Amino acid sequence: MDRRDETDERLAPPVEDDLTAAFPLPRPNKTLTALATSALALPGIAGSARADAPIERSSASFASSYYREDDVEGKRLSTTSSTDERYEVFAQQLRFDIPTSERTDIGIDILYEEMSGASPWFVRNEGGRRVVFMSGATIEDQRTDVKLDLDYYMETGKDTLSIGYSTERDYESVSFGLATERNFNDKNTTVNVALGANFDEIEPTGGGTNLRVVSDHKWAVTAFAGFSQVLSRAAIAQVTLNYKHSDGFLDDPYKQVAFSDTSRGNVSDARPHDKEQVSVLARYRHHFEDIEGSLHLDYQFYADSWSVVSHTAEVGWYQTLWDMFTIAPSFRYYSQSQADFYEPVLNATLLAGRTPTLRTSDYRLSPYGAFSGRIKFELDLEDVLEYEATGWRERVGFSDGVDLLLSVAYERYFSDGHLGLTSVGEFDQNPGLVSFQVVSITLNGRF
Amino acid sequence: MMRSIRLLVAAAITLAALASTGCVAVKPWERDLLARRDMGFEPDGLEAAREAHIYWSKEASMPGGSGGGGGCGCN
Numbered sequence: 001m002d003r004r005d006e007t008d009e010r011l012a013p014p015v016e017d018d019l020t021a022a023f024p025l026p027r028p029n030k031t032l033t034a035l036a037t038s039a040l041a042l043p044g045i046a047g048s049a050r051a052d053a054p055i056e057r058s059s060a061s062f063a064s065s066y067y068r069e070d071d072v073e074g075k076r077l078s079t080t081s082s083t084d085e086r087y088e089v090f091a092q093q094l095r096f097d098i099p100t101s102e103r104t105d106i107g108i109d110i111l112y113e114e115m116s117g118a119s120p121w122f123v124r125n126e127g128g129r130r131v132v133f134m135s136g137a138t139i140e141d142q143r144t145d146v147k148l149d150l151d152y153y154m155e156t157g158k159d160t161l162s163i164g165y166s167t168e169r170d171y172e173s174v175s176f177g178l179a180t181e182r183n184f185n186d187k188n189t190t191v192n193v194a195l196g197a198n199f200d201e202i203e204p205t206g207g208g209t210n211l212r213v214v215s216d217h218k219w220a221v222t223a224f225a226g227f228s229q230v231l232s233r234a235a236i237a238q239v240t241l242n243y244k245h246s247d248g249f250l251d252d253p254y255k256q257v258a259f260s261d262t263s264r265g266n267v268s269d270a271r272p273h274d275k276e277q278v279s280v281l282a283r284y285r286h287h288f289e290d291i292e293g294s295l296h297l298d299y300q301f302y303a304d305s306w307s308v309v310s311h312t313a314e315v316g317w318y319q320t321l322w323d324m325f326t327i328a329p330s331f332r333y334y335s336q337s338q339a340d341f342y343e344p345v346l347n348a349t350l351l352a353g354r355t356p357t358l359r360t361s362d363y364r365l366s367p368y369g370a371f372s373g374r375i376k377f378e379l380d381l382e383d384v385l386e387y388e389a390t391g392w393r394e395r396v397g398f399s400d401g402v403d404l405l406l407s408v409a410y411e412r413y414f415s416d417g418h419l420g421l422t423s424v425g426e427f428d429q430n431p432g433l434v435s436f437q438v439v440s441i442t443l444n445g446r447f
Numbered sequence: 448m449m450r451s452i453r454l455l456v457a458a459a460i461t462l463a464a465l466a467s468t469g470c471v472a473v474k475p476w477e478r479d480l481l482a483r484r485d486m487g488f489e490p491d492g493l494e495a496a497r498e499a500h501i502y503w504s505k506e507a508s509m510p511g512g513s514g515g516g517g518g519c520g521c522n
Contacts, residue, residue, distance in 0.1 A: 063493040171519035287480045294485040302508040318485035
């Protein structure tokens with residue numbers, strides 16, 4: 001990041017005049033770089049975490065991460081389950097941002113990940129406890145996800161068109177998004193609106209057996225409205241409203257629900273065929289100049305038509321040291337209530353014809369709370385390589401030097417029934433609740 | 448659900464009221480601090496996308512600020 005250079009330019013008004021002189025068409029002020037990021041990347045909604053000013057230099061980022069879930073605790077595992085191992089994921093991400101004209105740029109995101117392991121299949125009663133039975137065979141799959149954002153900038157904002165495609169052995173998803181962003185009040189206020197849609201097809205592995213469907217599909221539409229306000233020279237806040245309507249096959253084909261009497265056969269996971277989701281996310285950023293540290297505060301309220309209500313609170317601190325190092329610890333708390341049709345184990349006394357038409361034993365729809373902590377280290381190196389950008393390099397936004405940003409992060413996540421805002425007793429806690437850790441390394445280059 | 452929608456509407460009205468006051472006017476050349484990368488709502492786009500996908504796959508909520516992306520997230 002060219003932070004110091006940009007700062008110097010900003011301190012010498014009138015900046016806009018300088019920039020305008022450099023290009024034949026008026027451009028939005030470069031000073032808004034990194035300010036009021038759009039944050040519109042709901043699935044299929046345009047605009048990722050990018051600034052609301054056109055980029056002037058090409059950049060490329062590569063991230064490699066390893067996600068691993070903890071083994072299931074012995075006391076929560078069925079004695080007949082063949083494994084206690086859970087999921088692990090190796091993910092590689094690539095992102096390119098390329099300026100294409102004075103008013104346009106494109107962003108390309110490519111993700112490839114390899115997943116393997118076992119996942120909770122159903123819950124049963126054993127020895128006076130609820131225990132989880134894991135899927136027998138190790139699941140192995142790969143996912144490739146490609147997303148393209150096209151941005152068009154104008155003096156008072158930008159429009160973005162997004163398309164995305166994700167494929168794995170048993171799943172395919174296509175998404176589209178349109179977003180617009182407008183600045184008001186001398187660019188102290190930013191309003192974003194976005195609409196998106198996605199169409200998904202699922203063909204479960206082992207479809208037609210184990211109570212799994214052979215294939216099915218679903219679609220969803222998303223709507224987003226965001227509002228950012230500069231509060232002072234060192235503080236900014238944003239509130240976003242999100243809405244999603246999903247329709248179609250919303251069951252999890254890899255889950256079943258057992259009866260308390262194990263002699264009775266399991267039934268498939270069965271959820272409503274539609275779902276409404278709403279959320280409000282509020283974010284606040286404050287920079288403390290004297291100590292070169294920035295405070296991040298986030299809170300999200302979420303509710304859906306399956307009766308799940310959740311609260312997420314996150315606090316982070318970014319401490320800059322000697323201009324080139326950043327150390328950023330953050331903590332996240334999450335609590336959710338259960339879906340109204342969540343029932344880890346069905347009562348054996350139910351008559352065959354009285355089995356609930358909607359049912360799930362999925363830990364993700366159970367009541368619980370979660371804590372996670374993350375620590376990140378960044379190294380910011382400017383002008384590590386100098387060269388002369390001519391011809392095609394100049395056209396795709398290369399300047400005359402390379403800036404590098406290297407970051408390494410570690411996150412630890414714990415979930416438990418006791419951690420929820422409404423504490424859940426040991427017996428009622430879903431035995432499949434997940435704890436995991438993630439290690440990641442990211443290299444970003446600006447050319 | 449209706450209660451949630453009412454809450455959203457109330458939040459939107461509060462925000463509109465806040466915006467209409469126009470009480471703050473930080474000039475472009477005073478935005479050196481706001482333009483810092485560590486003042487971004489999502490300073491690291493790849494990390495934000497990765498985290499949103501993990502939380503979306505493992506929790507009931509949908510990510511508010513940034514997307515979970517495609518994929519099943521079944522397991």
